Amino acid sequence: MTSDQVAAGGADASGDAGYAGPPGRVGGDGRATVVAFANQKGGVGKTTTTVSLGAALAQGGARVLLIDLDPQGNASTGLDVRISGDEPSTYDVIVEGLPIDGAVRETAIDGLSVLPSSLELAGAEVELVQAMARERALARAVDAARPAYDLILIDCPPSLGLLTINAFVAADQLLVPIQCEYYALEGLSQLLRTVGLVEQNLNAGLAIGNVVLTMFDARTRLAQQVVDEVRTFFGERAFETVIPRTVRLSEAPSYAQPITVFDPDSKGADAYQRLAAEFAQRLGLRTFDAKRAVEVAAATKAAEIAAQQAEAQRGER
Ligand SMILES: Nc1ncnc2c1ncn2[C@@H]1O[C@H](COP(=O)(O)OP(=O)(O)OP(=O)(O)O)[C@@H](O)[C@H]1O
Numbered sequence: 001m002t003s004d005q006v007a008a009g010g011a012d013a014s015g016d017a018g019y020a021g022p023p024g025r026v027g028g029d030g031r032a033t034v035v036a037f038a039n040q041k042g043g044v045g046k047t048t049t050t051v052s053l054g055a056a057l058a059q060g061g062a063r064v065l066l067i068d069l070d071p072q073g074n075a076s077t078g079l080d081v082r083i084s085g086d087e088p089s090t091y092d093v094i095v096e097g098l099p100i101d102g103a104v105r106e107t108a109i110d111g112l113s114v115l116p117s118s119l120e121l122a123g124a125e126v127e128l129v130q131a132m133a134r135e136r137a138l139a140r141a142v143d144a145a146r147p148a149y150d151l152i153l154i155d156c157p158p159s160l161g162l163l164t165i166n167a168f169v170a171a172d173q174l175l176v177p178i179q180c181e182y183y184a185l186e187g188l189s190q191l192l193r194t195v196g197l198v199e200q201n202l203n204a205g206l207a208i209g210n211v212v213l214t215m216f217d218a219r220t221r222l223a224q225q226v227v228d229e230v231r232t233f234f235g236e237r238a239f240e241t242v243i244p245r246t247v248r249l250s251e252a253p254s255y256a257q258p259i260t261v262f263d264p265d266s267k268g269a270d271a272y273q274r275l276a277a278e279f280a281q282r283l284g285l286r287t288f289d290a291k292r293a294v295e296v297a298a299a300t301k302a303a304e305i306a307a308q309q310a311e312a313q314r315g316e317r
């Protein structure tokens, strides 16, 4: 760990009093900032946020590595990266000590790479229990990869097990997606406690970082109440941008495309592009240009449509 990470301080998991901890280490020194997307609650938008934000950041010029740390592999398939046979994955990096470079894949988006996962990773929780320094397996691999990227984003599984602890030890900060629904804050004190324990014992540089509200439905009063509650608790750590619940966002994974590729004109794409701008600003990420992110997304879609039309014309002849 570097002295600037230590100086950035740790999380203040102070329970009910609200969260006003430091933002965590930020980049700008030629080494990636590592952000874990975590919430042990299932289905709150961790993967959608990691994939969509990663895509928008890369389209804006940042060099991004997305690490799929969930055996479900939704982030990998959402970026059209599939593992077949004995191709290397997150499992090999964590359990077998394979260097990250040996398993990273490029995606269809320039500047966005992914370390894909597979179901095999489910066994890692058990296999790692026997291993030396079992909580640091991912951190070792991630630290070696820092010089090659501006950002390393880790999509965590919905638990606080050994895989997620590995992410917390590897990360500089968390980004916690919170779904705008009843019981939204349930489980967050447990999450904050775990972060506090990791910060005290394993990674003094870890901080909560930021939270983002997801699946906001403007038609319900409850959603607005949740937004207010989260803002009261987390203050400025909650991003201004709130992600709306939209059909297009739920459809994008089945086309194996992030929303900014699938439908760059949609409300969901716009929300994640705005989130990318806010996130980049908070991290002091100089390689990201918000205007470029929007332009690249639009140009990519236009090229895809033109190619489809050309293909259709060839078919007619
Ligand atoms: N803003 C949104 N609008 C509509 N659907 C959404 C939105 N965000 C996510 N979804 C959908 O909700 C489901 C859960 O989202 P996602 O997979 O991102 O959550 P998760 O926290 O990663 O889940 P898990 O805990 O299983 O890893 C998915 O089907 C996803 O497509």
Ligand SMILES: [Mg+2]
Residues within 6 Å of the ligand: 046, 047, 048, 070, 074, 155, 156, 157
């Ligand atoms: Mg997920």
